[in-house]
Amino acid sequence: MTPANDPIQSVEQELIPRIDHGAFVTVRLPFVHPFGTSVQVWTHKEALLLRLTSGQTVAWGECVADPDPFYMPETTQTARHIIRDFLLPLVEPGLSMGELVRRFTHCRGHGMAKATVENALLNLIALQKQIPLHDLLGAPAKPIMSGVSIGLQDSMDELLGAVAKAVSRNYHRVKIKIERGRDVEWVRRVRDRFPDLQLMVDANGAFTLDDAPLLKQLDAFHLSMIEQPLSYADIHQHALLQRSLETPLCLDESILGLDEAVAAVALGACRILNIKQGRVGGLIPSMRIARFAAEHGVGVWSGGMDETGIGRAVNIHLQTTPGFTIPGDTSETCNYFEEDIIDKPVTLDPEGYIAVPEGSGLGVNVLPDRLMHSMVDWELIR
Numbered sequence: 001m002t003p004a005n006d007p008i009q010s011v012e013q014e015l016i017p018r019i020d021h022g023a024f025v026t027v028r029l030p031f032v033h034p035f036g037t038s039v040q041v042w043t044h045k046e047a048l049l050l051r052l053t054s055g056q057t058v059a060w061g062e063c064v065a066d067p068d069p070f071y072m073p074e075t076t077q078t079a080r081h082i083i084r085d086f087l088l089p090l091v092e093p094g095l096s097m098g099e100l101v102r103r104f105t106h107c108r109g110h111g112m113a114k115a116t117v118e119n120a121l122l123n124l125i126a127l128q129k130q131i132p133l134h135d136l137l138g139a140p141a142k143p144i145m146s147g148v149s150i151g152l153q154d155s156m157d158e159l160l161g162a163v164a165k166a167v168s169r170n171y172h173r174v175k176i177k178i179e180r181g182r183d184v185e186w187v188r189r190v191r192d193r194f195p196d197l198q199l200m201v202d203a204n205g206a207f208t209l210d211d212a213p214l215l216k217q218l219d220a221f222h223l224s225m226i227e228q229p230l231s232y233a234d235i236h237q238h239a240l241l242q243r244s245l246e247t248p249l250c251l252d253e254s255i256l257g258l259d260e261a262v263a264a265v266a267l268g269a270c271r272i273l274n275i276k277q278g279r280v281g282g283l284i285p286s287m288r289i290a291r292f293a294a295e296h297g298v299g300v301w302s303g304g305m306d307e308t309g310i311g312r313a314v315n316i317h318l319q320t321t322p323g324f325t326i327p328g329d330t331s332e333t334c335n336y337f338e339e340d341i342i343d344k345p346v347t348l349d350p351e352g353y354i355a356v357p358e359g360s361g362l363g364v365n366v367l368p369d370r371l372m373h374s375m376v377d378w379e380l381i382r
């Protein structure tokens with residue numbers, strides 16, 4: 001493909017505008033329900049936001065890191081340090097986005113910090129061009145499939161109730177979190193009640209290879225995938241496990257960028273990839289991973305990090321691009337927050353689809369009063 005018709009090369013050629021001001025804004029939003037996984041239960045979303053100003057244009061990026069290192073090693077504080085002291089100094093007006101992403105590779109890891117800056121800059125460019133972000137990514141708008149991630153529940157009744165609610169909303173797929181002790185029997189009960197549901201499970205690394213016989217029992221429930229059953233740092237043992245299972249494995253935490261995706265596919269560690277753009281360095285690296293996966297017959301979907309409406313909108317725009325053929329973790333705002341910091345909240349149409357927000361950039365408006373209400377910290381960067 002030439003740059004003119006290759007969407008990745010095209011977005012890489014976009015030039016960075018002059019940045020007048022940068023600021024970190026930290027917001028804290030209570031979850032409607034605590035979100036429990038095998039590693040932690042979170043009751044709030046605390047998000048580090050990056051606000052960039054260029055002339056009259058204000059653009060936002062959201063860092064998907066948690067304040068703690070319980071899910072991934074990066075935290076809001078490490079991201080703040082890396083963005084302020086290492087990434088923003090690499091941003092120059094007139095530099096192409098592709099060159100910036102290459103410069104970022106000098107800083108090892110820290111994909112969440114990198115994605116924050118990349119997202120804010122792409123949003124800024126789209127706003128100044130007065131086009132939607134998906135246009136900048138070279139993709140037309142389309143209805144986005146929805147998926148919901150149901151956290152660990154205290155009782156079977158609560159789990160069945162939560163799944164029933166998702167089914168009634170016409171979500172395209174339902175994911176339930178599992179952990180040791182809340183595994184095969186819990187899945188069996190959900191499958192018995194909802195025999196035709198597109199159902200998957202996510203263990204967030206709760207198991208080891210010794211649990212292969214137990215995980216093998218999940219083959220009976222025709223799950224669409226088992227997500228990250230083994231360690232967040234592993235690829236090799238997932239390859240050994242995949243050989244013994246009929247159910248496809250999906251890697252999430254193990255995929256930090258294209259290199260891990262290549263290794264996972266080469267080793268047969270998974271048949272599906274969860275691309276969290278906010279973790280792998282942003283939209284451009286995500287599009288590269290999705291292209292690689294499509295070339296190798298591996299399905300991809302867009303994962304979520306319980307983002308505010310800013311990060312949620314970024315994930316929606318990403319899912320217009322080629323390769324995102326599997327319903328992701330994008331669900332209605334009301335599953336997470338009573339009030340988001342943006343307008344409009346994400347909702348589902350009667351068939352369970354999500355509309356790409358219309359308008360320039362992300363297509364969502366940060367509401368100043370909501371922002372002030374949820375803001376817990378503010379820092380001018382330059």
Ligand SMILES: [Mg+2]
Nearest residue numbers: 202227228252
């Ligand atoms: Mg996951």
